[in-house]
Amino acid sequence: MGKSLTFSSLLFFFFFTNFFIDSATSSCPIDLSYVETFPWNTTMCREARDPNGTQCCQTLLSLFGIGLAQHLKDTSRFQLPDLASSSSCLSNLQTKLEALSIQPSLVPQCLSATNFVANTSQCAGIITIQDWYQRVNGTTQLDSSCQGDMTGLIRCGSCVDAGKQVNSQLANFDQNNSQKCFYFTVLYAAGIANEFGPKDVRTANCILGMPLSSSASNKSGDHLSRTTQLRLIFGLLGALVGVLLALGVIILYRRWDKKERQNSVHEEYVSSFRSSVLPNAGAKWFRLSELEQATDGFSQRNLIGQGAYGVVYKGTLSDGTLVAVKQILDLESTGDEDFCNEVEIISKIRHRNLLALRGCCVTSDNQKGRD
Structure with missing residues (x-):
C-alpha cells in the first residue's frame, strides 16, 4: 500500500508538472521575436568576460526589458499577470537565445520568473500606468527629458538624471524597493515617455542600457558626431561675449549671496x-x-x-x-x-x-x- 501511494503521488506530480509546463508555453503575452533581429551585442553572453557573469546578466535584463516596456506600452501594465506567463516568457527567451548559439541555461542563472510578476508589495504598489501617475502626481521630468532621439550624450544624460529624480520620489513611498522602482522608471521612460518605443536602437541603448553590436554602434557614433558638429556650429554663432559675461556675474553673485545666508546650516x-x-x-x-x-x-x-x-x-x-x-x-x-x-x-x-x-x-x- 505504501509503495502504491508513493507511485500514485509521483504520477500526480509528473502529470501536474507537465500540465503546468504545457500551459505556460502558450501563455506568454510578450512577442520576443525581436531577440533574434535586434542588433544587440551577443558577445556579452557568448564569452565569459567576468567570473560572475554580471555583464551578461545585465544584458539579458535589458534585453527582456525591451519586451516588458513594449508590453507596458500595449497594456498599461508594468509586469506580467502571473507566474505561469512569466515562466513561459523566460522559456521563450531561452529558445531565442539558443537559436543565437547562446547557452539557454544563462536565463535561469540571471533572471527569476517571480521578479516579473505583478505584485502590490513591490515599488509602492504600482501595477498599472494609473497607479504610476497617482504616485508621481501626473507627468514628471521623464516625460520631457526622455522624448525624441536619445543618441546624443546630453539628451541621454538628461533622461537618466530625470529617472534618478523620479526614483528618489518613489523611494519616499517604498525605500526598500528602490531597485524595483528604478526598473519601473526605466520601463516607463522607454515604453511611454519616448515616442520611438523600446525597440528603437537609440532608445534601448540609452534608457534600457542595451549594449549594441559594433555595426549598430558605428552608425550611432556617426550620427552623434554629426549632431555634435551642428550643435557646436550653432553654439558658436549664437554665443555673445557680453551676454555670457553678464550671465556669469549674475550666477557668481547668486551663489555668493546664497552661500553667505546658508553657510552655517550647510x-x-x-x-x-x-x-x-x-x-x-x-x-x-x-x-x-x-x-x-x-x-x-x-x-x-x-x-x-x-x-x-x-x-x-x-x-x-x-x-x-x-x-x-x-x-x-x-x-x-x-x-x-x-x-x-x-x-x-x-x-x-x-x-x-x-x-x-x-x-x-x-x-x-x-x-x-x-x-
Missing part, C-alpha cells in the same frame, strides 16, 4: 552627512582639493556634458583611476536632502548607463579655504 549638514549617510552608502569621502586636482580645476577641457541637474567632468585620481565627476548646480532649499537620497540610491542601483558610485564631496565656502 556646515552642520556636512558634518552630519559624513558621520551618518556616507558610511551607509559605502562610498569614499573626497576633499574638494582632490577633485580640483583630478579635473585640472574643473577645466572646460575636461567637460564631458551638461544636463538638467549639473555638469559632468572627466577626472583622473592620484592613483590613476579614471572617474566622472558630477558637479550639482543651483540646488534649491531642499537640495541637501535630495543629495542624500541620490547618494543612497546610486550606491544601490546597477545600470549600464550609471557609473558605480566611488565617492562624493560636500563643501561650503569656509571649507574650501581649509581643503
Whole structure:
C-alpha cells in the first residue's frame, strides 16, 4: 500500500508538472521575436568576460526589458499577470537565445520568473500606468527629458538624471524597493515617455542600457558626431561675449549671496552627512582639493556634458583611476536632502548607463579655504 501511494503521488506530480509546463508555453503575452533581429551585442553572453557573469546578466535584463516596456506600452501594465506567463516568457527567451548559439541555461542563472510578476508589495504598489501617475502626481521630468532621439550624450544624460529624480520620489513611498522602482522608471521612460518605443536602437541603448553590436554602434557614433558638429556650429554663432559675461556675474553673485545666508546650516549638514549617510552608502569621502586636482580645476577641457541637474567632468585620481565627476548646480532649499537620497540610491542601483558610485564631496565656502 505504501509503495502504491508513493507511485500514485509521483504520477500526480509528473502529470501536474507537465500540465503546468504545457500551459505556460502558450501563455506568454510578450512577442520576443525581436531577440533574434535586434542588433544587440551577443558577445556579452557568448564569452565569459567576468567570473560572475554580471555583464551578461545585465544584458539579458535589458534585453527582456525591451519586451516588458513594449508590453507596458500595449497594456498599461508594468509586469506580467502571473507566474505561469512569466515562466513561459523566460522559456521563450531561452529558445531565442539558443537559436543565437547562446547557452539557454544563462536565463535561469540571471533572471527569476517571480521578479516579473505583478505584485502590490513591490515599488509602492504600482501595477498599472494609473497607479504610476497617482504616485508621481501626473507627468514628471521623464516625460520631457526622455522624448525624441536619445543618441546624443546630453539628451541621454538628461533622461537618466530625470529617472534618478523620479526614483528618489518613489523611494519616499517604498525605500526598500528602490531597485524595483528604478526598473519601473526605466520601463516607463522607454515604453511611454519616448515616442520611438523600446525597440528603437537609440532608445534601448540609452534608457534600457542595451549594449549594441559594433555595426549598430558605428552608425550611432556617426550620427552623434554629426549632431555634435551642428550643435557646436550653432553654439558658436549664437554665443555673445557680453551676454555670457553678464550671465556669469549674475550666477557668481547668486551663489555668493546664497552661500553667505546658508553657510552655517550647510556646515552642520556636512558634518552630519559624513558621520551618518556616507558610511551607509559605502562610498569614499573626497576633499574638494582632490577633485580640483583630478579635473585640472574643473577645466572646460575636461567637460564631458551638461544636463538638467549639473555638469559632468572627466577626472583622473592620484592613483590613476579614471572617474566622472558630477558637479550639482543651483540646488534649491531642499537640495541637501535630495543629495542624500541620490547618494543612497546610486550606491544601490546597477545600470549600464550609471557609473558605480566611488565617492562624493560636500563643501561650503569656509571649507574650501581649509581643503
